[in-house]
Amino acid sequence: xxxxxxxxxxRAALAAAISSVLAAGPAAAxxxxxxxxxxxxxxxxxxxxxxxxxxxxxxLTVLVARRAATPLVTVSVMLRAGAERDEAGKAGLADxxxxxxxxxxxxxxxxxxxxxxxxxxxxxxxxxxxASAFGASELSMTVTTPRTGEALDLLADLVRHPTFPDAEFxxxxxxxxxxxxxxMSQPGRVAGLAARRAWWGDSPYGASVTPxxxxxxxxxxxxxxxxxxxxxxIAAVVFAGDIDEAxxxxxxxxxxxxxxxxxxxxxxxxxxxxxxxxxxxxxIDLGGVGQSGVVVAAPYVPVDAPTRYVAQVANAVLGGGYxxxxxxxxxxxxxLAYGASxxxxxxxxxxxxxxxxxxxxxxxxxxxxLVRGEITRLAETPxxxxxxxxxxxxxxxxxxxxxxxTATLAGLVxxxxxxxxxxxxxxxxxxxxxAVTPTQVRDFAAANWKPGSLRVVVAGDQxxxxxxxxxxxxxxxxxxxxxxDFEKAALVK
Numbered sequence: 001x002x003x004x005x006x007x008x009x010x011r012a013a014l015a016a017a018i019s020s021v022l023a024a025g026p027a028a029a030x031x032x033x034x035x036x037x038x039x040x041x042x043x044x045x046x047x048x049x050x051x052x053x054x055x056x057x058x059x060l061t062v063l064v065a066r067r068a069a070t071p072l073v074t075v076s077v078m079l080r081a082g083a084e085r086d087e088a089g090k091a092g093l094a095d096x097x098x099x100x101x102x103x104x105x106x107x108x109x110x111x112x113x114x115x116x117x118x119x120x121x122x123x124x125x126x127x128x129x130x131a132s133a134f135g136a137s138e139l140s141m142t143v144t145t146p147r148t149g150e151a152l153d154l155l156a157d158l159v160r161h162p163t164f165p166d167a168e169f170x171x172x173x174x175x176x177x178x179x180x181x182x183x184m185s186q187p188g189r190v191a192g193l194a195a196r197r198a199w200w201g202d203s204p205y206g207a208s209v210t211p212x213x214x215x216x217x218x219x220x221x222x223x224x225x226x227x228x229x230x231x232x233x234i235a236a237v238v239f240a241g242d243i244d245e246a247x248x249x250x251x252x253x254x255x256x257x258x259x260x261x262x263x264x265x266x267x268x269x270x271x272x273x274x275x276x277x278x279x280x281x282x283x284i285d286l287g288g289v290g291q292s293g294v295v296v297a298a299p300y301v302p303v304d305a306p307t308r309y310v311a312q313v314a315n316a317v318l319g320g321g322y323x324x325x326x327x328x329x330x331x332x333x334x335x336l337a338y339g340a341s342x343x344x345x346x347x348x349x350x351x352x353x354x355x356x357x358x359x360x361x362x363x364x365x366x367x368x369x370l371v372r373g374e375i376t377r378l379a380e381t382p383x384x385x386x387x388x389x390x391x392x393x394x395x396x397x398x399x400x401x402x403x404x405x406t407a408t409l410a411g412l413v414x415x416x417x418x419x420x421x422x423x424x425x426x427x428x429x430x431x432x433x434x435a436v437t438p439t440q441v442r443d444f445a446a447a448n449w450k451p452g453s454l455r456v457v458v459a460g461d462q463x464x465x466x467x468x469x470x471x472x473x474x475x476x477x478x479x480x481x482x483x484x485d486f487e488k489a490a491l492v493k
Contacts, residue, residue, distance in 0.1 A: 046400045048426045051413055052245045059233030060256050063423070064248040065240040065413050067406065073148045073241035074406040076140040077159050078414045081229035083134045084204045084269060084347070089487060090217050092176065092209040097225045098132040099172055101139055104163040107154075114168060117158070124151055134205060134347055135303075136418035137229075142407050145242045149251055152237070156255040159230060169219045180211045184481070187293030188358050190284060190459040194484065194491055195295040198278035198455045199352045201489040204270050208486045232259045234266065238414045241406035274299075274350045276455055277489035281368070281476035283469055284484055285462040292364035292460025293356070296371045299448040300344045300351030303419045307444060308346065309429075313436040314444045315344040316391040317383045318375060319355050323390060325374045326355060336363050340371065348420075353449075361461045365468025368456055372472075375449045382442035395433050 052064040086093040103114040112120070121128040126141040139159055141151045183189040193208035200206025207213075237256060239248040301311045319326040319342025330340035340357035355375060359367045383391070402412040416423055458469060462478060469476055477492065485493045 044400075046396070046403060046430055048403065049240075049409070051423045051426070052248075053423055054245075054249055056232070056253060056257055058257065058259055059235075059261060060252065060259065061236035061417065062249055062252045063236055063238045063413055063417060064243065064245050065238075065409055066242075066244060067240065067409065068242045070406075071145040071242050072142060072406050073145055073151075073239060073243045074140060074142040074410040075148060075151050075155060076138055076238040076240075076410045076414050077155050078236045078238060078418055079137045079229060079231075080135065080234040080418050080420075082132045082136045083207065083209075085225070085229055085267075086204065086207060087221060087225075088204075089213060090221060091207040091213040091487075093217055093221055093225050094132040094137055094229075095209065096169075096172060096176065096214070096217060097222050098130045098137045098139070100164050100168060100222060101158045101162050102128055102130050103168040103172065104165040105157045106161045106163060107157045111163060112157075113165075117154075120154055124154070126151055128154075136415065138414065140407070140410065142241075142405075148239075148243060148247075152251050152255050159235075160256075160259060162226060164219055164222050164226075166219055169222065173214060173217065176209075176214050177211050180209065180214060184211065185286070185289070187286060187289055187291055187459040188295075188356065189293070190286065190481065191293035191295040191457045192354065192356065193486055194282060194284060194459070195297045195354060195455065195457040196352075197486055197489065197491055198282060198457055199274055199276055199297040200350075201275040201277050203272050203274060203349065205274075205347050205349065206489070210486050213487070227262065228264070228267065231261045231266070232256060233261045235259075236414065236417050238410045238417070240410035240413060269348070271349050274352065275489075278455055278457075278491050279475070279477040280452075280454070281456040281458070281469065281473035282491060283462060283466065283476055283478045284457065284459040285478070285480045286459055287461060287481075289461050290361070291358050292361050292367075292458050292465050293358050294364055294367050294371065295457050296355045296368070296375065297455040297457075298353040298355065298375050299453050300353045301346055302350050303346040303348055304421060305346070305351075309432040310436050310440045310444045311344060311346075311351075312395060313388070313392060313433060314378065314441045315342055315353055316395050317387065317441060318342050318353070318378060320391060321394045325378070326357070326371060329370050329374055330357050330359075330367060334366075334370075336360075336367050336370070340367075346419075361464035362468060364458050364460055364465040365470075365472045368458065368469065369472045372451070372454055372456070375454065376445075376451050379442060379446035379449060382438035384438070388436075388438055388441065392434055392436065396430050399429055399433075 049065045049067045054062045082094045105112050124143050124147045126143040129140050131138050143151045197206040237252045326340040330337050337357040337359045342355035344353050355371050402408045483493050
């Protein structure tokens with residue numbers, strides 16, 4: 001039987017305990033790491049390994065970032081071609097091509113299946129990954145140092161001799177379609193797809209991968225994309241980890257030195273700047289979904305803009321973390337969403353900031369008003385020193401985490417190359433971010449984030465959201481999902 005104290009006694013004991021703690025004063029809770037969070041330690045300098053850049057006779061670039069601390073090497077084959085090179089009406093072509101590289105090839109005259117390739121990668125102890133995005137396609141593996149040559153052998157065959165088996169093509173397309181159909185029922189995903197097109201207009205950078213676009217792609221399209229864009233003069237092999245320059249260069253020459261570029265010239269890339277033709281606010285009705293996805297698009301900078309560091313800091317102040325302004329206003333102060341954030345997307349012809357949140361349908365209008373307000377308010381209220389320092393620290397910390405592993409280091413170096421930015425700029429990233437001032441952030445926002453420049457997309461249940469949205473956007477356009485054409489600049493059929 002459990003003994004119970006009289007209620008009056010337990011209250012008295014509690015009161016006495018509280019009095020004891022209060023009497024002890026603040027000195028009783030002054031042990032860092034025990035009674036309070038530990039203090040910040042000294043800043044740790046970020047050291048980017050030296051990156052050697054060489055070019056083979058066929059135009060292939062070789063990049064070597066040596067870090068011998070652990071016996072691992074990440075090898076990546078990267079190309080300056082991605083979703084921006086998709087054929088019109090066939091968004092998803094570059095992504096499908098990259099995926100199918102790992103699903104059939106020829107090695108020493110022998111055809112290898114998906115299973116064969118997976119087994120060979122597993123035998124090497126490596127994780128084989130393939131990906132494609134705007135501006136880049138990539139195939140990568142991380143292995144122990146002694147297996148580096150074998151890993152590169154496998155990657156070379158996958159990149160240079162894919163077979164694109166018809167059965168694998170059909171299976172891969174079916175997988176993509178299943179995932180896309182599910183995404184088209186998700187408010188945040190639908191709003192994001194529409195916002196991209198709303199901002200970029202007719203540009204290929206506004207293309208969204210949809211079930212309709214993937215359904216138009218055939219195997220011949222995949223082969224044609226590979227023939228046009230998988231070529232050494234726009235390719236690089238990136239080595240990151242426990243490998244020296246001489247070894248890396250010898251391996252690259254052995255497996256890629258005889259790779260010849262097609263006789264046909266590389267097709268010119270579309271360089272048109274963003275040109276929106278969408279309404280200032282577009283509401284897409286998804287029927288009875290439980291929440292609304294809100295995305296606000298605002299101007300950003302091209303990938304090589306001199307102001308790119310200022311732009312990154314401005315975006316970090318706006319929505320780059322838990323303590324950034326968007327999350328502070330939308331989640332912390334009002335509890336209208338689980339989180340609110342923004343990300344900057346820079347491409348060669350221009351860029352866009354996408355600020356986003358997901359909220360209950362009836363509060364969608366309120367969230368739109370808050371997000372737009374925070375974007376434009378930055379032009380009037382520059383961040384004070386402590387706020388700016390916190391957001392700069394988050395950027396520097398994020399950059400530093402990319403130096404943690406050979407895989408993230410290879411990705412960092414490879415992305416710098418695919419974007420056409422000087423590799424040496426990696427060494428000055430921290431100092432340039434930390435040099436940004438509150439005035440520069442305010443001036444950037446004043447020049448770019450004006451009310452008339454914003455585009456808003458909301459996807460959710462209009463029966464609950466329309467009233468609030470009309471209060472903040474009387475001229476908004478309200479349509480059903482079936483009436484949205486993601487391939488049209490205006491989005492509305």
